[in-house]
Amino acid sequence: MGSPSSAFATVLRSERDALNAEFAQARKVYPGLSGEAFLAFLGSAVDPLVAAVAAVRPERVAEVARTAYSIALSLVAQRLVGEGARLASVDAGWRTLLPNLATHIAESPAIVLGAVSNALHNLESAGARAPEWMGTLWHLGPSCPDVPTLLRLGEFAAWRTGAAHLRDGALRSGDALPGDMAARALGAPADAPWPALRARLESDPWFFPGVPPGPRVGAVVGAFRGFGGTFVEPPRVRASGAHFVVTSGEGAWLLVADAFGATLHRATPGEIASAGKRAEPSLPKGARLDEGRLSIGGSSIDVPASGAPTSAAENRTTIALTFAFSHAVVLVSRGGTA
């Protein structure tokens, strides 16, 4: 570790024994914990963070430094940050996002550092767009008046950047955001009133600001496991309320999707049993598929068909299709043609 900033150095010196003891204790729990990796992370990620806090709230430096040390130790030990980290986004979040949230970190270091680390971990693990989430918080986070508002922004942004399963809770979090923050985080024009946006979002999961209504391909979800995707074989799909149950080989997943992203969750036996009737290739009534072109409700759109259709399912807003030579599920927005 190069020379730390004076603020960080002061804390390290004054609490040396306790911090060293904490490291030794962590090594008992995580025998593979590397001292060099931890030192490197302290220098390149924690030190700038502490310096950022020192610039805005110098009286909180000691508390922030202690907390950041403990959390960083836990993350390095679990190989979530630093050299050889299993996931890239948590590490990136410490280096790029957190220093920009110095004011909020000074207010509640344990909550903010823990929440951001966990959120990035969860978003990346779920296949959501963690870098985009960081960008939203980088731009809008400093405007949050307090830590609870920052957390609500984080929840809203998580859904907006692909964590579709958090939709319902995120819309409630959007209600708690001040001024035009929800509209801006959504990517809508800043003067678009949030209540109206919310009503559209609630009634149509495929509503996307600026995109005209009408049938369109909403999402293409999944890929071959060999290429980093989820499915071993081309999947089949069945309806399950507002979502879909997708089966591939021995596995089954609950697919949650909307205009902003899609996530897959291991399906429970109950969800599998109560999903729609056995997956069949029959298209919904009134729909026709002809050489990659789907006709529905008087409209016609191109779909990424690869081989003959193997299954189809529908609910109020969406048609789901699978094809013989594809490891993905194609989700088509009805666009109000139900």
Place this chain on the structure above:
Amino acid sequence: MALKEVFRKLSAAPTNPQPAEAPRTFDVADLYRGPVAAEGGAATELALDEKLRQAYFWIVNTAIISPHYDIEYNEKPPLSYVLGDSKGRLVLPSAQSYSSFVLIPLLTFATRRKCLFVGGPGRGKTASAVLMGVLANYSVKEVRRGMQHGHPQMTIADLLGNPLPADLVNAQRMEDIRIAWRSWLGMRVKIVDEYNRIPTRTQSALLTVMGDNYAEILDHVYECPSAAWFLTANDDQGGGTYQVIEALRDRIDVVVQALAFNPRFLSELLLRIEERVRPEDVVPRQIVFTDKEIDRLEDEILAVEFPAPVRRRLEFFASQFEFCEVAADQFEYRTKDTARLAGVEWHTLAALDTGRDRLKDLGCQTKNGISVRALMTLVHYAKAIAYFRGRREVELEDVRQTLPYVLADRLVQDPEAPFFDAPGNGMYRTDRVGWLRKLFDLSAAEYDRLDLDREDPVGSLADEFRRGLEGLSEKEARARLVKVERVISEWAKGKKLYGHLYDDLLELKYLHQRYSNYLRWVATK
């Protein structure tokens, strides 16, 4: 329908209809739950009993090397092995069990009572006490500086504080003298190391603080906040540089022994030495309790129910020991305490034949009875351990497991009693914890043999009385008096008098007196 078709008929599906599974919901708060354990915030607020358990497991797994499970709970009959020539038993408990050296101090911390650590030097007594101070949100520095170290030259001023010298010289009135009180008096965890080295005069000052929660110097009073106390001594016999005054010893609620270190765990010690780890320096913030949380802990512990069947067995047990038939003529004075106050040698009385079975009579095994203070402490700790285990009601086993630590210093064994000469009982002369549990087991067995849950005439009469005298007619009151007299007459017919009968008879006398007074009052109306 043709016969063949009957056999072909299938039940219509579904044959075991289940309600459709409710749609899965996702909690947006899960976004912030993950590999980093968050501190604070409503979303991560732990129930206090869970926090207490987390504190326990952190201590036993990380802080204190105490791989002992001498507080044993069982969900089903445990495995046990007979080992050695003395036929000692090694029991493998079938439910979660605990180390007394860690759990009893932790319960003391939660109940703000007083715990004495005993054991040879270097066994972790002081280290454990320091940990309790850190759990109460004090820094290690504050805990160590607040610790009182007993030594033969310790004065009252060392313990409590000094009047300001300038005030002493200039003051015209006592009220004008200011006192520089010692800061430890205001701490919510108080530690006294080697309390049996404190001189007798200073012990009296300590007694006031421990017993009445205030300190006094020159008519100035410092009211101390309620606190958990941890004292250490190399032995619990009250010896040391100075004899510990009995009143001070009696203020101690529980006594816990520092068990011997198991050398098989030397590798743990080695790591600490090499890494210079001191457990009190690395206590996780998540298990540190604020004052408000400890206040809440106390309230929640006291709210744990003490069911009547458990209470009755405890009453029966406690009634075994005080009675001494030959101590007095007046019935109420027939107690061991009467004899002790008269200065009569215990063995003189013990040798007198009263016709009771001296092996069976549990009272013969002790030189004294159980005080009210001890009973209240026992109830409190039984609730505390039930709470710790996540229960909202005390079980009999909770009483059984905490009883030895509460009564260790209070129920004085008579090692000359015939019980200890019986085969296999000799070791109870030294194993106090085992002896006290054995006493409780024998008492419980006798309770069951007498079928007191169903056949308890005194209990029925007492319940009847507790329903109140409001509107009770003279006729009914007389009828109840007759019932009381009838029970006493029955028992007077050649029944040997044991401790529990003695207490029952006193209660019958109490009921008789209350009804008699009521009749006299009714007669004036």
